Amino acid sequence: MTTVAAKPATAAKPATMAQALQRAMRDAMAEDPTVHVMGEDVGTLGGVFRVTDGLAKEFGDDRCTDTPLAEAGILGTAVGMAMYGLRPVVEMQFDAFAYPAFEQMVSHVSRMRNRTRGAMPMPLVVRVPYGGGIGGVEHHSDSSEAYYMATPGLHVVTPATVADAYGLLRAAIASDDPVVFLEPKRLYWSKSDWSPDAPTAVEPIGRAVVRRTGRSATLITYGPSLPVCMEAAEAARAEGWDLEVVDLRSLVPFDDETVCASVRRTGRAVVVHESTGFAGPGAEIAARVTERCFHHLEAPVLRVAGFDIPYPPPMLERHHLPGVDRILDAVARLQWEAGS
Amino acid sequence: MTVQELPGAASYRFTPPPAWKPRTDPAPLLPDPEPFRVLGTDAAAGFAPAVLRRLYAELVRGRRYNAQATALTKQGRLAVYPSSTGQEACEVAAALVLEEQDWLFPSYRDTLAAVARGLDPVEALTLLRGDWHTGYDPREHRIAPLCTPLATQLPHAVGLAHAARLKGDDVVALAMVGDGGTSEGDFHEALNFAAVWQAPVVFLVQNNGFAISVPLAKQTAAPSLAHKAVGYGMPGRLVDGNDAAAVHQVLSEAVARARRGGGPTLVEAVTYRVEAHTNADDATRYRGDGEVEAWRQHDPIKLLERELTERGLIDEDGVREAAERAEAMAARLRERMNADAVLDPMDLFTHVYAEQTAQLREQAAQLRAELDAEAEGDER
Numbered sequence: 001m002t003t004v005a006a007k008p009a010t011a012a013k014p015a016t017m018a019q020a021l022q023r024a025m026r027d028a029m030a031e032d033p034t035v036h037v038m039g040e041d042v043g044t045l046g047g048v049f050r051v052t053d054g055l056a057k058e059f060g061d062d063r064c065t066d067t068p069l070a071e072a073g074i075l076g077t078a079v080g081m082a083m084y085g086l087r088p089v090v091e092m093q094f095d096a097f098a099y100p101a102f103e104q105m106v107s108h109v110s111r112m113r114n115r116t117r118g119a120m121p122m123p124l125v126v127r128v129p130y131g132g133g134i135g136g137v138e139h140h141s142d143s144s145e146a147y148y149m150a151t152p153g154l155h156v157v158t159p160a161t162v163a164d165a166y167g168l169l170r171a172a173i174a175s176d177d178p179v180v181f182l183e184p185k186r187l188y189w190s191k192s193d194w195s196p197d198a199p200t201a202v203e204p205i206g207r208a209v210v211r212r213t214g215r216s217a218t219l220i221t222y223g224p225s226l227p228v229c230m231e232a233a234e235a236a237r238a239e240g241w242d243l244e245v246v247d248l249r250s251l252v253p254f255d256d257e258t259v260c261a262s263v264r265r266t267g268r269a270v271v272v273h274e275s276t277g278f279a280g281p282g283a284e285i286a287a288r289v290t291e292r293c294f295h296h297l298e299a300p301v302l303r304v305a306g307f308d309i310p311y312p313p314p315m316l317e318r319h320h321l322p323g324v325d326r327i328l329d330a331v332a333r334l335q336w337e338a339g340s
Numbered sequence: 341m342t343v344q345e346l347p348g349a350a351s352y353r354f355t356p357p358p359a360w361k362p363r364t365d366p367a368p369l370l371p372d373p374e375p376f377r378v379l380g381t382d383a384a385a386g387f388a389p390a391v392l393r394r395l396y397a398e399l400v401r402g403r404r405y406n407a408q409a410t411a412l413t414k415q416g417r418l419a420v421y422p423s424s425t426g427q428e429a430c431e432v433a434a435a436l437v438l439e440e441q442d443w444l445f446p447s448y449r450d451t452l453a454a455v456a457r458g459l460d461p462v463e464a465l466t467l468l469r470g471d472w473h474t475g476y477d478p479r480e481h482r483i484a485p486l487c488t489p490l491a492t493q494l495p496h497a498v499g500l501a502h503a504a505r506l507k508g509d510d511v512v513a514l515a516m517v518g519d520g521g522t523s524e525g526d527f528h529e530a531l532n533f534a535a536v537w538q539a540p541v542v543f544l545v546q547n548n549g550f551a552i553s554v555p556l557a558k559q560t561a562a563p564s565l566a567h568k569a570v571g572y573g574m575p576g577r578l579v580d581g582n583d584a585a586a587v588h589q590v591l592s593e594a595v596a597r598a599r600r601g602g603g604p605t606l607v608e609a610v611t612y613r614v615e616a617h618t619n620a621d622d623a624t625r626y627r628g629d630g631e632v633e634a635w636r637q638h639d640p641i642k643l644l645e646r647e648l649t650e651r652g653l654i655d656e657d658g659v660r661e662a663a664e665r666a667e668a669m670a671a672r673l674r675e676r677m678n679a680d681a682v683l684d685p686m687d688l689f690t691h692v693y694a695e696q697t698a699q700l701r702e703q704a705a706q707l708r709a710e711l712d713a714e715a716e717g718d719e720r
Contacts, residue, residue: 068529068532070529070533072495072525072526073495073498073526073532073533075495076495076496077495077496077499077530077533078499079496080497080498080500080502080513081500081503082499083479083484083503084499084500084507088499103492104495107489108492111473112485113692113694115473115474116473116477116478116485117472117474117690117691118690119476119478120485121694152692177693252697253693253699254699256699257698
């Protein structure tokens with residue numbers, strides 16, 4: 001279901017992901033008076049990444065609220081607001097700042113629908129700027145998706161393109177279930193041909209997309225690692241490898257269909273993400289692919305992930321983050337494992 | 341090393357810049373030095389007889405409910421029951437001071453408050469029986485699910501009250517928490533949000549002396565839990581939690597204040613958990629019989645019964661009538677709880693998401709097949 005909302009066709013201007021996210025909230029707030037944006041610094045300042053820029057001015061402090069600095073309180077009060085029929089969109093300023101709110105997330109947000117037998121849904125969105133690559137100091141670069149993925153009742157989505165940032169956030173706000181919306185902060189300023197002035201599509205949650213077709217192997221990735229994988233796929237052509245790239249977009253629910261169709265075509269797969277490898281998202285993905293596509297596989301499903309270390313200081317992060325070379329090395333190992 | 345011992349400390353004075361000023365005069369925020377009481381004082385004479393009679397009937401019913409639920413635990417009909425025996429005055433008053441449109445946010449020990457608010461006694465016990473987590477529609481009764489993690493329901497109460505006020509609705513939220521819960525971070529964050537937003541919320545702390553086995557002295561160094569209010573900029577009230585009239589009056593005032601836009605109040609009711617924490621607890625390991633006995637003498641039902649009798653508001657017939665009504669309630673509860681719960685295992689997958697994911701559809705099909713195989717096996 002891809003709906004297209006017609007917007008006035010003025011001169012198209014390229015926009016950043018941050019602008020697309022801001023536009024998504026603005027459109028949702030304009031259409032639905034129950035949508036409320038809240039968090040630390042989201043009002044007057046417009047968020048430390050300016051993602052909520054202008055919302056307080058346009059909709060007032062009651063609709064875009066600067067809260068006290070307390071993540072459990074922010075999410076906990078948002079739960080109460082959702083209980084009363086509002087649709088809170090909560091901003092957690094940075095990935096590692098969201099941990100104090102984890103109890104609210106796990107004990108209440110994720111299971112309120114379930115514990116009340118469907119009587120009390122939790123239509124709220126928790127926006128979490130996540131991941132590294134921006135030179136942030138300690139506690140500003142975590143990839144915390146595995147924690148959320150392991151919590152039943154949550155949807156976990158992460159856009160990798162500017163258009164998806166708009167489309168997925170609109171879908172997340174419209175969802176009657178809680179959505180953890182992971183924003184790859186190093187892509188906040190990435191530009192594209194998406195324009196806030198052009199017609200904008202709302203993307204359904206739960207569908208992966210093939211970003212690049214190929215025959216040699218499938219790179220399965222999401223969020224901040226998508227541009228890296230696209231670059232690796234281009235570089236692989238020199239080696240004679242034709243790589244397919246799948247952008248998951250939604251980690252929960254997981255799109256087995258798109259992923260497995262791709263792996264069955266190519267027979268080889270590498271999962272790429274910044275998050276740590278041990279018990280990380282790639283472990284789940286590799287297991288699912290192996291269970292479903294074993295007889296189509298020419299090699300084991302490999303993972304290119306962050307090392308199993310606390311996120312490193314900024315001057316060392318380039319050694320930790322999966323880069324093009326590490327991806328190509330993994331692809332080479334796929335060829336070797338297959339005996340070719 | 342204290343501040344006084346620091347070199348130069350005597351000359352140190354914090355001089356705030358000109359823009360700084362305290363938000364409020366803290367004096368009116370401080371609680372009374374002694375818990376507020378009505379019963380046995382001159383104030384009792386002016387208390388509405390109808391309210392006292394209503395409180396009495398509910399206290400007697402509540403005491404019987406606690407006893408019956410505890411008995412059901414011993415019979416294996418309930419997985420667990422955290423009894424509020426001795427604390428009934430708080431439970432009942434919390435329910436009775438709310439209007440129909442108001443919301444109650446109970447903790448796991450507050451089943452009685454939910455029942456006193458009008459919830460079906462069996463629906464209120466669903467969590468503790470173990471057939472589902474919440475047995476009622478919270479929106480229908482305006483009672484949030486009984487909350488097991490400590491103090492996490494308090495920010496919900498603040499958010500709901502805030503949302504209601506934004507919508508222009510006349511709604512007050514009353515949130516209940518124990519003495520142990522006041523040490524949790526969510527307690528602090530909820531009070532702070534409530535005060536900053538001036539949300540129409542009343543926080544009722546039932547200080548029953550122990551967090552499972554840990555006494556209040558090891559829980560806090562504050563002069564009273566009501567004192568915690570002052571730092572947030574809200575009034576703190578200290579009340580005798582076994583004096584049903586006093587709890588009713590203090591909570592009524594706090595609710596009325598919230599309703600007219602006066603913001604939140606923190607009420608500490610000093611009471612005592614006469615029974616153990618739950619049936620899994622051995623209270624003799626951490627407190628003596630003498631202490632329990634002293635509190636039994638200060639029993640909420642005895643206190644109120646004495647007042648009603650002395651003022652001629654109840655006679656022996658009235659006492660017997662209340663006891664008989666409570667007994668009838670217990671009999672009905674026993675009868676209904678002795679029927680096995682009807683469970684549908686497929687419910688496991690029904691309410692995880694609004695729309696089942698492909699993963700859950702697969703797992704539901706697996707369970708369906710297992711159930712069918714079981715049924716077939718039974719037939720053979």
